[in-house]
Amino acid sequence: MSSSLDSYVNHTVAVITNDGRVIVGLLKGFDQTVNIILDDCHERVFSASAGIEQVSLGLYIVRGDNIAVIGEIDTDTDSALDLAEIKAEPLNHVVH
Secondary structure (H helix, E strand, O other): OOHHHHOOOOOEEEEEEEOEEEEEEEEEEEOOOEEEEEEEEEEEEEOOOOEEEEEEEEEEOOHHEEOOOOOOOOOOHHHHHHHHOOOOOOOOOOOO
16 A cells, blocks of 8 residues: 555645544655654544534644545645535444
């Protein structure tokens, strides 16, 4: 998996963790166990009643064994979204 992340370095990515958190930030690096470093990142907290809240995290390290999905974000499309108007239930924990 780590070799496929090379193209994501210095791009904005979304990370979904095993506990259902969604973290968005600039991928600065990773290692052989897919521990990742995100810069200028924030967590998107979903709510069915209040829209999406963004909690600033700054520089953040996510352990590879806690990552469920990593995907590149289209920054143009993402910036056009009104996150306060998007309502959704939070994600559940990953069940193995």
